[in-house]
Amino acid sequence: MNAARKVTEDVYWIGGDDRNAHIFEGTIPIPEGVSYNSYLIDDGDIILMDTCDRSVTEQFWSNLLSVLGGRKLGNMFVGHMEPDHSSCIARILEAYPDINVIASARAFQMMEAFFGAVPKNRTEVKEGDTLKVGKHTLRFVQAMMVHWPEVMFAYDEYDGTLYSEDAFGTFGTHDGCLFADECDFDSKFMDEARRYYSNIVGKYGDHVQKVLAKASGLDIKRICPLHGPIWRKDLGRIIGKYDLWSRYEPEEKGVCIIYSTMYGNTEAAAELLAFKLKERGVDNVIVRRAMELHPSYMVADAFRYTNLVFAAPTYNNELHPPMAHVIDDMRRMTVRNRKYSLIGNGSWGPQSQKIMSEVLSSMQGMEQVGETFVFKSSVSAAQEKELNALADAIAGSLS
Numbered sequence: 001m002n003a004a005r006k007v008t009e010d011v012y013w014i015g016g017d018d019r020n021a022h023i024f025e026g027t028i029p030i031p032e033g034v035s036y037n038s039y040l041i042d043d044g045d046i047i048l049m050d051t052c053d054r055s056v057t058e059q060f061w062s063n064l065l066s067v068l069g070g071r072k073l074g075n076m077f078v079g080h081m082e083p084d085h086s087s088c089i090a091r092i093l094e095a096y097p098d099i100n101v102i103a104s105a106r107a108f109q110m111m112e113a114f115f116g117a118v119p120k121n122r123t124e125v126k127e128g129d130t131l132k133v134g135k136h137t138l139r140f141v142q143a144m145m146v147h148w149p150e151v152m153f154a155y156d157e158y159d160g161t162l163y164s165e166d167a168f169g170t171f172g173t174h175d176g177c178l179f180a181d182e183c184d185f186d187s188k189f190m191d192e193a194r195r196y197y198s199n200i201v202g203k204y205g206d207h208v209q210k211v212l213a214k215a216s217g218l219d220i221k222r223i224c225p226l227h228g229p230i231w232r233k234d235l236g237r238i239i240g241k242y243d244l245w246s247r248y249e250p251e252e253k254g255v256c257i258i259y260s261t262m263y264g265n266t267e268a269a270a271e272l273l274a275f276k277l278k279e280r281g282v283d284n285v286i287v288r289r290a291m292e293l294h295p296s297y298m299v300a301d302a303f304r305y306t307n308l309v310f311a312a313p314t315y316n317n318e319l320h321p322p323m324a325h326v327i328d329d330m331r332r333m334t335v336r337n338r339k340y341s342l343i344g345n346g347s348w349g350p351q352s353q354k355i356m357s358e359v360l361s362s363m364q365g366m367e368q369v370g371e372t373f374v375f376k377s378s379v380s381a382a383q384e385k386e387l388n389a390l391a392d393a394i395a396g397s398l399s
């Protein structure tokens with residue numbers, strides 16, 4: 001069934017929504033599904049801008065054929081070779097063997113490595129090169145490590161569209177919302193956009209900053225990412241978020257208390273601290289339970305809030321595994337420049353706080369707030385004053 005949609009008078013969206021996928025990149029849960037975007041510039045000369053994931057191949061193919069209406073596809077731009085956007089390349093080459101494929105040198109290498117695909121006609125492009133497609137002129141902008149090495153954006157000088165590959169994308173299906181201004185983006189997409197950025201691109205903030213600097217010199221009227229809605233209004237909203245995230249600056253003052261627990265005693269300490277923070281006038285407090293919640297949610301929290309509290313028991317003289325997973329993911333995604341506080345528990349001999357401290361203190365720009373609160377088995381009444389002191393320190397750090 002044809003579900004192609006017009007983006008402009010001669011640009012079409014020909015992607016699809018995947019509501020059946022539960023895991024992205026084999027590791028990140030996507031309860032809201034994900035969309036895969038592909039675009040067709042149809043100005044007499046026709047160029048396909050990336051393909052789609054195999055999960056939406058039939059939707060993509062049907063959309064493509066309906067716009068082509070029996071005409072031949074002459075050109076295909078491949079900006080990113082991760083298979084969620086390149087899966088249909090082999091099928092395109094089979095159907096249109098004379099097609100001209102436009103990509104970076106590295107992308108052509110990956111095309112062969114992934115699919116054994118060696119296009120008969122190819123145009124290798126690099127930073128600053130241009131390509132005329134009818135009245136459109138595509139200028140190529142290298143976006144290395146945003147978030148793969150071969151990534152190339154394309155900026156259309158005719159209509160001001162930036163084809164931004166994974167950048168400015170989000171988890172979640174369109175649900176009819178092709179443009180970000182057709183829904184309440186903040187309530188429908190922002191949390192998933194942050195989780196997408198922090199877990200997919202987050203490690204490469206310095207590279208994102210370089211691309212944002214290049215983009216600031218372009219007159220961008222529209223952003224067409226490969227996941228999620230297209231931006232045609234209020235572009236500064238999402239660009240501003242990317243600027244903050246890639247500088248590892250928090251979005252808001254607030255405390256995210258992350259705990260793992262075996263028998264409820266570490267959980268009780270985390271909850272008690274949350275109450276004490278509220279009593280001290282800290283409005284923005286959230287509590288995360290690490291045992292069931294995937295670390296990707298807490299990595300996103302780390303990109304959002306100024307303060308993080310980690311509360312975990314000792315497990316066989318090591319750190320309780322759910323918390324170890326959370327902290328390790330934060331380290332790998334290079335969370336930095338945050339204030340953190342520690343609560344350690346252990347019935348034989350508390351060790352968890354030492355292990356958490358070792359990892360967190362090794363991360364760039366991380367600053368511990370308050371004394372580490374350590375208890376054995378459960379928080380005694382006599383220890384409450386130590387927890388009060390920790391709450392005072394955290395509240396003070398927010399003022």
Ligand code: FEO
Pocket residue numbers: 080082084085147148166226227
């Ligand atoms: Fe959505 Fe890096 O692929």
